[in-house]
Amino acid sequence: MTPAVKASDFFALPPSLSPFAAHFPADTVPWEWLRRIGPALAAQVFDRPLPALPPGVHVEGLVFLDLTVRLPHTATIIGPVWIGAHTEIRPGAFIRGNVIVGEHCVLGNACEFKNCLLMDRVQVPHFNYVGDSILGSGAHFGAGVICSNLRLDQRPVVVRCREGVFETGLKKFGAIVGEAAEIGCNAVLQPGTLLGRRSLVMPLTAFGGVLPPATIVHSRQALTTVTRRD
Secondary structure, eight states: OOOSSOGGGTOOOOGGGGGGGGGSOTTSOTTHHHHHHHHHHHTSOOOSOOOOOOTEEEEESSEEEOTTOBOOSEEEEESSEEEOTTOEEOTTEEEESSEEEOSSOEEEETOEEEEEEEOTTOEEEESOEEEEEEEOTTOEEOTTOEEOOBOTTOOOOEEEETTEEEEOOOSBOOEEEOTTOEEOTTOEEOTTEEEOTTOEEOTTOEEOSEEOTTEEEOOSSOTTOEEEOO
16 A cells, blocks of 8 residues: 655655665655665676775775765765766765665765765755765755754654654654755754655744645744745
8 A cells, every 4th residue: 555655755766776776666655765765786796996095084894986986185974975977076075885876966074974865966065964865866964964863862763743643663864854854054853754745944943843835834933833945
């Protein structure tokens, strides 16, 4: 039976990530993809040589970097990690385990990535944390955006939306970010946040819950206040 909330409501896996397609079915709940990142990487053969690494770039474990990846003078990459063509890694990036990145992405300066899937043209450029999250193609984070992935009481994350209440069973679950969604500077996405396609979280907003497609959350006092995007 197809779930009421499914991954295809938020994004489609791009052709650049077709080697992983069997692990990320469109008709499952999107947070199920988080459990599949590790197995998807474990099924890959890491047999291509790495590009020339600047002296300050530390790499360990199973890592695939397309030869067109732009590398900085300093970064840490701990596998398993797979990074696609024409992606730019900026100084001080910390990429640590179970990370899949598509084409033409930006992994920014002083940003940390862990157990996450970034599709094509995703920009995470400045001082961001992306953990246990899925970012659809064209998603953009402003400086300082944080995907909070652990509840303060450390209980499993629950998703509450109009389709019902979903027990994810995940202790760590950051955000599901739909295609072309925008998150403003210094916003915080609370554990288990779901952002629809082309949704927008205004700067300095702490948002938790589900934001429908093409809507804006614009009040820090009333998190459910949203408006349609043109």
